[in-house]
Amino acid sequence: MTDTARPTKDRLILSAATLFRTRGYHGVGLADVLAEAKAPKGSLYHHFPNGKSDLAIAAATWASDEMLRLIAASFDGAETFGAGATTLCYKLAKLFDKTGWDTCPVAATLFEGPDNTKMRAHAAHIYDGWIAEVLDHAERLGLSDRDAQSKAEHLFVLIQGGWMLARARRNSDVLRRLAHQL
């Protein structure tokens, strides 16, 4: 499938995700997204009536869905929580090496500042969704409720903080070391 064979809506979301990731919410104009997606202006407002903020939420959701798939692929078939968590950290390190040192669109919408309650709430919803996904696996793998909750949140915190340090250093080694901390 060539890039223009994707539906316009998908091209808009992917373009927005890429642009927000590299330049932050405020660094991107709708004209940039339209140019990157090779899409007409009318289509943007058709799919995203509130324009940029709707697009940011869609881009963050798209990136989050990718992360949920990565979590599922890491924990499915894992025999212990530690094994699943280790696989996830290694997969993220590999992703980092492949995609470079960008941030993710989830963080890019969050960094838009404290005024936009809707976006902040969406980021919280997304992050808690990742934690809930890990929690399901933790419980399936026999951890107690309390331990599962604590370990799922801990893994999230490690991944966020580790990704940030990896970005600053442009080196994914820290991501591979994370699993030892659980």
Next chain:
Amino acid sequence: MTDTARPTKDRLILSAATLFRTRGYHGVGLADVLAEAKAPKGSLYHHFPNGKSDLAIAAATWASDEMLRLIAASFDGAETFGAGATTLCYKLAKLFDKTGWDTCPVAATLFEGPDNTKMRAHAAHIYDGWIAEVLDHAERLGLSDRDAQSKAEHLFVLIQGGWMLARARRNSDVLRRLAHQL
């Protein structure tokens, strides 16, 4: 000291730090900084010949110095590494409750994207400076070289990731729980 009694250079740095923190690097224009700092344009280019990028580096350094003071205040007088780390997490939670849910200017310069090598390198320098500061305390408090290095990096990762989750949730509880993970 009223705000205008500060030297112009300091007012420019503080204003830039506040604005980058809330709006991100791309969301801030030099005119915004000048207005916030109540400073003339000539003074900005006198102190920061490269304009916005110089200002971003100065703002990140200023924020980093605050963090180094917080680390020192937490570990000075601590009798164990765990006690110092716990104090630091509680102090950060208090700071979060006081200042709200902004990001820090260090992250704001980082989020400017992958193209600016100078800024990215400065962020890495700052982050490794925090880790080095914690490492000194870890060694003083009797941890082995390897354990000290691992724990200092782990604490950094926890704090970065925890702050991000606290921001999304607008709730500092996760920061207080971090110390249990070390």
